[in-house]
Amino acid sequence: MSLSTLTLTRPDDWHLHLRDGEMLAAVLPDTAKRFARAIVMPNLNPPVRTVADAAAYRERILAALPTGVTFEPLMTLYLTDNTPPTEIIKAKDSGFIHAVKYYPAGATTNSNSGVTDIRRVEAALEAMQEVNLPLLLHGEVTDANIDIFDREAVFIERILEPLLQRLPRLRVVLEHITTSQSAAFVAQSSANIAATLTAHHLLYNRNAMFQGGIRPHAYCLPVLKRETHRQALIAAATSGNPRFFLGTDSAPHPRHAKEAACGCAGIYSAHTAIELYAEVFEQDAALDKLEAFASFHGADFYGLPHNQERITLVKQPWTVPSLLGEGTGAIVPLRAGENMVWQLA
Numbered sequence: 001m002s003l004s005t006l007t008l009t010r011p012d013d014w015h016l017h018l019r020d021g022e023m024l025a026a027v028l029p030d031t032a033k034r035f036a037r038a039i040v041m042p043n044l045n046p047p048v049r050t051v052a053d054a055a056a057y058r059e060r061i062l063a064a065l066p067t068g069v070t071f072e073p074l075m076t077l078y079l080t081d082n083t084p085p086t087e088i089i090k091a092k093d094s095g096f097i098h099a100v101k102y103y104p105a106g107a108t109t110n111s112n113s114g115v116t117d118i119r120r121v122e123a124a125l126e127a128m129q130e131v132n133l134p135l136l137l138h139g140e141v142t143d144a145n146i147d148i149f150d151r152e153a154v155f156i157e158r159i160l161e162p163l164l165q166r167l168p169r170l171r172v173v174l175e176h177i178t179t180s181q182s183a184a185f186v187a188q189s190s191a192n193i194a195a196t197l198t199a200h201h202l203l204y205n206r207n208a209m210f211q212g213g214i215r216p217h218a219y220c221l222p223v224l225k226r227e228t229h230r231q232a233l234i235a236a237a238t239s240g241n242p243r244f245f246l247g248t249d250s251a252p253h254p255r256h257a258k259e260a261a262c263g264c265a266g267i268y269s270a271h272t273a274i275e276l277y278a279e280v281f282e283q284d285a286a287l288d289k290l291e292a293f294a295s296f297h298g299a300d301f302y303g304l305p306h307n308q309e310r311i312t313l314v315k316q317p318w319t320v321p322s323l324l325g326e327g328t329g330a331i332v333p334l335r336a337g338e339n340m341v342w343q344l345a
């Protein structure tokens, strides 16, 4: 490997929002160009609540793929207060549903149908432990009395630790972790607990939201944290620990929905995702750790085979467009109008 090219096993994205309809058609090629598979988030409106919903959504994703492109959507179910344990068993048996997503009601985009109280979903969680279907967590409490920068750390204390005492064999992925507390928690946990890390939480701290003014395109949930947390996340990502893996949380919203008096949470990064991770790992002198983080650890956790194809990145500066698409669906992508170091060959 020379200094200016990087070849690795085609990676997977273990946390992705593809949306539906025109937005799906617009964003899917960006992911499918880079990643072989992705865990597809179920927070559509209305959410993907049943095996039948997930089967139909999977067909819409496959239909939106450009011809000749291979990409496998790994589907998830959206857990609600009313998800019956029988639906969990059906999901496991489906073969195409790989996890169940827990959104605390009101915590993030399209989470209104989420779980209002974890005690209401105990039977479903027990079924998940029984059939070995992973639980994916948006790990933030929604208590208005808890400072927004503390909501992830408090979630671990109040929800996750007691949950794992009740269901110690449940496989759990703490999604898009943003704090040193989460990184330490996962590192100290048993082999059934993992976490995904986004490119933006590895690249930016909370100053990015306020650089010279309010920056709505740097706003996501969980919100960016201070620099000490970012350093802890980089250490986790580059540690080689197999329970940390890539999950972009690429979450497209139309420009008008972000640039608003009450702008939506979510950062679009699929257009240059693996390139951004390469930048982080290179800055930390850990490029040799990128392939396992991006291409092996997640597959191993989910019990799926490693991909066989490879992708190549070249070190060749380029500028990200300031806007992707046009009209009411246009998206302002991460790094809009700014430079990138790595480019997909």
Ligand SMILES: NC(=O)N[C@@H](CC(=O)O)C(=O)O
Pocket: 017, 043, 108, 109, 110, 138, 219, 220, 221, 222, 249, 251, 252, 265, 266, 267
């Ligand atoms: N991350 C975000 O800020 N937004 C995500 C939802 C989520 O992953 O919490 C979205 O769907 O827009």
Ligand SMILES: [Zn+2]
Pocket: 108, 138, 175, 176, 221, 222
């Ligand atoms: Zn989330």
Ligand SMILES: [Zn+2]
Pocket: 015, 016, 017, 041, 249, 251
């Ligand atoms: Zn997400």
